[in-house]
Each structure stands twice: as C-alpha cells, then as structure tokens.
Amino acid sequence: MKAAPFAYVRPGTVDDALTELGRDGAKVIAGGQSLVPVLAMRLARPTTLVDINAIDELYVLDTDGDTLRVGACVRQRTIQRDAKGAAVPLLRLALPWVGHRELRSRGTVCGSLAHADPAAELPAVAACLDATLTIRNRDGERTVAASDFFTAAMTTATQPEELVTSVHFPHAKPHEGFGFAEIGRRHGDFALAGVAVRVGAGDPARPTARLTAFGISDRPIVRDVSTLVREAVAADGSRTPEAALRAALVDGAAALAEDVVDTGGDAHGSTAYRRQLIAALASREIARAYVRATASSTAEGPA
Template sequence: MKPAPFAYHRPDSVGEAVEALAAGDAKVLAGGQSLVPVLAMRLGRPGTLVDITALAELGRVERRGDELRVGAAVRQRRVERDPATASVPLIGRAMPFVGHRELRSRGTVCGSLAHADPAAELPAVAACLGAVVEITGSRGDREVPAAELVTGAMTTACSPDELITGVRFPTRGPGEGFGFAELARRHGDFALAGVAVRVRTSSGLVRDATLAAFGVSDRPVVRDVTDLLRDAVTEADLRPATAALAAEVVDTAGDAHGSTAYRARLLGVLAARELARAHQEALR
C-alpha cells in the first residue's frame, strides 16, 4: 500500500517545528524507519509530516560534564561510531542489536524513544541508566525521566504537539559495571526478551543495581535489584531470585515466537548472567 496524502514540512528551527506541531494533525519525521512503514500500511494518516532531520540545533552529540547529550536529529549509527559513546558503555553494547546497520544509518536515538516499541533496546537502556528526555512544545520546555517516558505500547508522555529535542545519558561513574543481552529469532529482529543492567560498587560492596527488562511487557520494566545482588553475586546463585523476578514482570502475551512462560524463563537466565557479569565488571 501507499501512504495517504500528506503535506511535507521542513522547518528551519525548533520554534518553527513546534509551531507546525501545534497546528495539529502533524507527526514528527525523524529517521522514518518506523513512521514510514506505519504510513505505508495506513495505520496512521497524519495531515503533515514535520521533518526535523536538517535542524542543526538537534544534530549534536555532546559530552557535558557527567552526561552525554544526544540531539533528536542524531542517527543511531553516528552515536554507535562516536568516540564519546564510550562514556556510556550500555549504548555501545545495545546498539548493534537495534535492527540492522542500514536501519541505524537512518533511525535516530530519540525516534526510538518516541516510537516506544515494547521490544526496543534504547528505551530500556535509557530507563536503566536514569537518562533524562528533553521535550519542548508550545506550552514550554520540560524534562521527563526516561523511565517515565513510555506509558504503554507505542505510547509516551510526549504529546502529539510536542517534540523530543534530545536525551541526556549519565556517563560511567567509578565502580560501575554494565550488562546487556537479548535473544531474538534472527539478529536484527525485535527481541523475545532482553535486559540492560547497571551495578555500582564501592569498597567491594554493591551500592546499587538496576535492571531494565524489555520485550516482556508493554513498556520497559525497571527494577531496583540492589538487595537481590547483596544476597548473591554468581550467576548460579542469582538464578532463583531472577526467575522469581521474571515471573513477576513478564506479562506480555505469548505468540508464535515464544510463550509467556518461555519469555519468563529466558528473562530469568539473561538477568542472572548479566547481573553477575556487571558485578564483576564493577569490581574491576
């Protein structure tokens, strides 16, 4: 099928983009890797597409103190290749799993957050790290913790008349270790289940630990797992606790690719492995 007719608007500034969105019946066009299929299948029929990709003010990757800021027009592939990304190790570990390289060369980091696919990697990474999403609109600017951005499958706290302008990821701190893993039928497919974890230690003790699961609910599920890691740190010892956690958080319906029970088992295994790995890395 072909998309329904739409007007194409390429603003010269963020202000102009916001004006176009405020006029109503408009959608932001970033990398187009999710939006264009939606239009082609006529699952959406916006009257206007507001193309933000040429806005230089949204096109920067910047290290600012202990944060890495990624503007809304920045492509995933650029972030993957930028040396500054080494300061946020989870991004580097997750990015090769975001579709295929060709998709990443068009898709944007903020577009992935805005699209809010329940199985997407970057919303889970952002939520796990406590990233902050910057949003602007005709009613002003605001910031939303990434863990609160996604409010359901393909639904976010960003209103249709607002624009995500960037996202700020905390850079690696002392004593931090990370883990990321997912399982998909084929590389580049959306994950059946996946985890992103962050562990912080000092003086050899676990101070805090966070786990974000994806592909298992209608949004990334974030849990403080500090107590869990205080009781056990090896993969084998962690298994009972991560199995119980997985049974609690997996609420997605099963499908042809895997039942609910299979996803829960998978998540329990991945969580134990990545927490143990992140703990080891944090100690190093």
C-alpha cells in the same frame, strides 16, 4: 500498499517545527525507520509530515556536566562511532542489537525513544540509566525522566504538538559495570525478551544494581536488584568469579522473571518461555556487569 496523501514540510528551526506541529494531524519524521513502514501500511494517516532533519541544533552530541546530550537528529550509528558515545557503555552494548547497520545509519536515538516499542532496546537503556528527555512545545520546555516517559505500548508522555529535542544519558561512573542481552528470532529482529543491567561496586560486598527487562510488558520494566546481587555475592564470597555468581543468582532471577513478565503469549513465545529467557539473561548479565564493575572495566559486548 502506499501511504495515504500527506503534506510535507522541512522547517529550519525548532520554533518553526513547533508551529507546524500545532496543526491538526501533523507528525514528526526523524529517521523514518519506524514511521515510513507505518505510513506504508496506513496504520497512521498524518495530514502533514514535519521533517526535522534541517534543524542544525538538533544534531548536538556533547558532554553536558556528567551526561551525554544526544540531540533529536543524532543517528544511532553516530553513538557507536563517535568517541563521546564511549562515556555511556550501556548504550554501546545495546546498539548492535538495534536492527541492522543500515537502519542505525538513519534511525535516531530520540526517534526510537519517542516510538516507544516495548521490545526496543534504547528505551530499555534509557529506563535502566534513568536518562532525562527534554521536550519542547510552543509554551516552553520541560524535562521528563525516562521512568515517567514510557506510559504504555507505543505511548509516551509527549503530546502530538511536542518535540523531543534531546536526551541526556548519565556517564558511567568509576566502579560501574553494565550488561545487555536479548533473545530474538533472528539478528536484527525486535527482542522476544531482553535485559539491560547497571551494577555499582564501589564496595564490592555491597553492590547496587538496577535491571530493566523489555519485550515482556507494555513498556520497559525497571527493578532495583541490589538485594539480589548482595545475597548472591554473600553466598559465594566477594570477588566471585562470573560463573559462580551466575549460579548463585539463579533462584533470585527466576523470581524476578515471575514478577516482571506480564505479557500474554504470542506466536513467537509463551509467557512461560519469556520468563525462562528473562531468568537466564538476568542471571548472566547481572554476573557479567558485577565482574566488569569490580574490574572497573567498561568492556563492550557483541559486535
């Protein structure tokens, strides 16, 4: 099938892009890795595609205070390759799981957030780190926390005439550790279930921990799991080896999975199966993140 007819514009400034987006039925195209298949299947019929790739200011990738600012045209692969990306280890852990290298060379970080697929990796990272998105419209600019940005499956706090211009991810702090893993049918597929984890272990006996589960609801689901980790650490003594800590987390992770998984079953897996996946991934990745945090390591995951 081919896309329905549409007009195509390639403005050179954000202001011009916003003017174009003010027209009925206009839609942003960034990397096109999600939108083009949607057009080809005629699941969307925009009247005008507003290509933002000629807007220089949207390629910004820099340090802004203690955050990494990622402009709307920054490719996912750039974060993997540019030294600045290392300041946000959870992004680096998650990116190898996003499709394939060729997709990441075109696909943008902001495009993935704006697309808001509930099984996508980058929305889970943004939610776990409580990243902040900057959104512009013709009246001005506003910032939205990731926790308020994802409102339902493929739905965000943006309006059709608005543009996400950048996202700010907080830099990792000393004594923070991260974990990320998912299960999909094949590498490069969207996740059946996955977790992103951030642990702070300034005081190893009283860690703080936050977990995002994805692929299991209509949006990334965030939970503070500090109590769970503290109880597991206390059960086994601080400076716990990873395997022992993981074992101490099993019951708590099962309860967490019961709480967060609210998707119905589908052809790829039942609700019960997804709960098992979340329980197993959560206990493993929390234990890993804790060990990394206590070692002050920012070691990265799968290549």
